[in-house]
Amino acid sequence: EETVYTLTSVRENLIRQEDTIIYGLIERAKFPSNSHTYDEKYAQIPGFSGSLVEFVVKNTEDIQAKAGRYTNPEENPFFPENLPPSSVPSYPFSQFLHPGAASININKSIWKMYLKDLLPLLATPGDDGNYAQTAATDLSLMQAISRRIHYGKFVAEVKFRDAPKDYEPLIRAKDREGLMKLLTFASVEETVRKRVEKKATVFGQEVSLDSDNDGNQKSKLTPSVASSLYKNGVIPLTKEVQVEYLLRRLD
Numbered sequence: 001e002e003t004v005y006t007l008t009s010v011r012e013n014l015i016r017q018e019d020t021i022i023y024g025l026i027e028r029a030k031f032p033s034n035s036h037t038y039d040e041k042y043a044q045i046p047g048f049s050g051s052l053v054e055f056v057v058k059n060t061e062d063i064q065a066k067a068g069r070y071t072n073p074e075e076n077p078f079f080p081e082n083l084p085p086s087s088v089p090s091y092p093f094s095q096f097l098h099p100g101a102a103s104i105n106i107n108k109s110i111w112k113m114y115l116k117d118l119l120p121l122l123a124t125p126g127d128d129g130n131y132a133q134t135a136a137t138d139l140s141l142m143q144a145i146s147r148r149i150h151y152g153k154f155v156a157e158v159k160f161r162d163a164p165k166d167y168e169p170l171i172r173a174k175d176r177e178g179l180m181k182l183l184t185f186a187s188v189e190e191t192v193r194k195r196v197e198k199k200a201t202v203f204g205q206e207v208s209l210d211s212d213n214d215g216n217q218k219s220k221l222t223p224s225v226a227s228s229l230y231k232n233g234v235i236p237l238t239k240e241v242q243v244e245y246l247l248r249r250l251d
């Protein structure tokens with residue numbers, strides 16, 4: 001199936017990805033902080049130096065790479081070093097992006113933002129011993145966030161094709177600030193943040209058959225955690241990907 005990329009279609013894709021991220025936030029919020037998951041000194045895994053979450057992410061990515069995950073240009077691994085090639089028949093993914101896209105991977109920044117900024121807001125303090133389960137939910141949430149942020153490559157390509165004459169001089173001048181300004185739509189960002197907060201409220205609700213109880217129970221997710229993730233992490237990093245992409249667009 002040939003995917004058609006327009007500003008409307010890439011924005012619809014971003015909207016659908018919000019759902020995945022919010023479900024992921026709800027799943028991670030089920031567990032307490034479980035700080036041993038992130039503690040290199042705790043893990044002590046034979047033959048592996050690093051924390052439990054690094055162990056789970058590296059090994060899962062290894063299997064998913066063999067199963068073909070990273071042949072899709074929408075996917076970017078957290079540990080691209082020494083990943084095995086795909087072992088499965090190849091699929092003809094659309095060649096919509098400029099080849100320079102492949103060299104853009106900001107997962108190191110995403111990892112840091114996730115652990116330092118998001119987790120302290122998302123997980124209540126505590127330890128229930130479910131470190132492997134916690135790491136697995138971390139991975140699927142980080143993958144959802146990473147996919148959304150790197151989708152900025154597709155957004156940038158659409159914007160470039162819609163207005164090459166506006167982008168080309170800025171790209172040639174390596175004018176990051178000018179590119180940032182040109183690709184920014186402040187009112188769209190505000191709509192995104194508000195919708196994300198509303199989705200977090202709706203998806204985080206307890207559902208009961210007793211209508212008197214609806215909305216009275218504790219939410220599974222603090223809605224402002226989702227909107228601040230978007231405001232301070234997801235949107236700025238999506239824009240950073242767009243700038244990086246555009247800077248390579250004429251190479």
Ligand SMILES: O=C(O)C(=O)C[C@]1(C(=O)O)C=C[C@@H](O)C=C1
Pocket residue numbers: 011014155183184185186188189192234235236238239
């Ligand atoms: O919708 C766009 O035009 C995007 O580039 C996506 C996005 C976002 O991350 O949500 C980023 C920059 C724009 O200022 C608005 C929204």
